[in-house]
Amino acid sequence: MxxxxxxxxxxxxxxxxxxxxxxxxxxxxxxxxxxxxxVLILRDGTEIRRIDTIxxxxxxxxxxxxxxxxxxxxIYATRSDELAALELKTMCSPVP
Numbered sequence: 001m002x003x004x005x006x007x008x009x010x011x012x013x014x015x016x017x018x019x020x021x022x023x024x025x026x027x028x029x030x031x032x033x034x035x036x037x038x039v040l041i042l043r044d045g046t047e048i049r050r051i052d053t054i055x056x057x058x059x060x061x062x063x064x065x066x067x068x069x070x071x072x073x074x075i076y077a078t079r080s081d082e083l084a085a086l087e088l089k090t091m092c093s094p095v096p
Contacts, residue, residue: 002044002045002046002047003045003046003047003063003064004046004047004049004060004061004062004063005046005047005048005049005062005063005064005065005066006049006051006057006060006062006064006065006066006086006089006090007019007022007038007048007049007050007051007065007066007068008050008051008065008066008067008068008075008079008082008083008086009067009068009069009075010068010069010070010072010074010075010078010079011078012052014068014069014070015038015050015051015052015068016038016050018068019035019038019040019048019050019068020035022040022048022066023035023040026040026042029042029043029044030042030043031043038050038051038052038056048066049062051082051086053082054081054082054085057082057085057086057089060089061089061090062086062089062090063090064090065083065086065087065090067083
């Protein structure tokens with residue numbers, strides 16, 4: 001079963017930077033990449049989608065969430081709406 005993973009940082013700049021780093025770390029496993037659109041598909045079918053705005057969550061379901069934050073831990077204050085929506089989108093996932 002291919003996973004659908006949401007990737008979110010505390011702002012767009014951080015999300016894009018860490019998403020690019022994730023791609024570089026998984027370059028050999030990557031089947032398809034759209035850096036500007038924020039979609040990374042691995043060879044096993046896993047789809048990792050960068051969340052820039054709440055609209056990126058609408059109509060989607062995710063199995064897991066990758067939270068990219070630095071030591072300041074600002075994401076819980078600055079992206080609380082998106083995190084709450086993502087939490088609802090992962091509640092029915094068969095993946096623990």
